[in-house]
Amino acid sequence: MRMGQQYQADQDSAQQSLFGGGAFGAVAMPLPKVADMEPWPATEQLRREKEVVGFYLSGHPLDDFKLEIDSYCTCGLDKVENYKNREVTVAGLISNVMFKTTKTGQPFVSFSVEDYESSLNLALFRDDYSRFSALINPRNYDKEQVPPMYIRGKYAQRFxxxxxxxxxxxxxxxxxxxxxKLANGVRVQLDLRTITEPFMDRFMEAVEGCAGSKKLEIKFAEPHEHLAVDTYSRRYRIEPKEFIRRMRAMEIEACQLI
Incomplete structure (x- = not known):
């Protein structure tokens, strides 16, 4: 900051000089030394981007949960109004949490839920306050960052x-x-035309490296011949998200939670 201020002052001085120029070279300032620092975790970088510029630059905090959102959410927040008097499931970031009291002295909390496209302003009173207020209280989390929430609700007539x-x-x-909690396992589709011994070695390495408690289903398919065989593993159980992450690293996108 000092270097920038000095540069601007020298520029102004040069403009006001009869001869102009040369002022910046008259006062040489050493380049600032920046200490070596560990990179921020992705969540911390995104949080700071939002604080500084008002929006996310390098990604979105919900990106890590896109699999869950695609598999278990009814719609985005901008589509909730299309489900009048029906239950829906949505997901989003919690922000603008404000604890208040009513005119009668009863506690309540107002907050916002935000996803990729839209946001909802909500409030919790009485029993709902007792059930959910601790979940969205920033003070209950490290760095006061409330984690993204999965919400089941109903868009109904106001009382x-x-x-x-x-x-x-x-x-x-x-x-x-x-x-x-919700996934029974993963279904992955493998193209028979790409299956080789090296490929299967990598595939089995991924399976064994993702040991868990969930089911693994495999569909062997030959798209051109419209042939497919569904199988499942009796021997191996997996951890779904880590397994899908490894499949995508192998450029296998045909994975879904079941």
């Missing part, structure tokens, strides 16, 4: 106002729990 609808939260839990 005592039949013309207005609101999103009523029924259940809420951290999104990182969802795959382990």
């Amino acid at each position: 005592r106002d039949s013309d207005q609808f609101e999103f009523k939260i029924l259940t809420m839990e951290p999104l990182f729990n969802v795959a382990e």
Whole structure:
């Protein structure tokens, strides 16, 4: 900052000089030394990007949970209004958490849920406050960062106002729990034309390196001949997210949670 200020002052001085120029060279400042630092974790970098410029630059905090969102969410937050009087599941980031009291002295909390495209402003009162307020309280988390949440709710008529609808939260839990809780396993499709001995060695290395408790289903397919055989492993159980991550590293995109 000092170097930039000095440069600007010298530029202004040069413009006001009869002869102009040369002022910057008159006062040489050494380049600032930047200490070696460990790179921020991705979540910390994204948080700081949002703080500084108001939006995310290098990614989105929900990117790590796209598999869960695609598999278990009914819709994005911008589509909730299309499901009047129906239960839906959504996911998003929790922000703008504000704890307050009503005129009668009862505690409540207002907050926002934000996904890729939209956001909802919500509030929790009475029983809902007791059930969920601790989950969205930043003070309960490291660096006061509330994790992304998976929310089951209903877009229904507002109490005592039949013309207005609101999103009523029924259940809420951290999104990182969802795959382990809801997934029975993974179904992966392998193209018979690409299966070689080296490929299968890498595939089995991935399977053995992702030991877990969930089922592994494999579909062997030959798309041109419209042939497919469904199988499942009796021997191996896997951890779904890590297995899918390794499959994508092998450029196998045809994976889904089951």
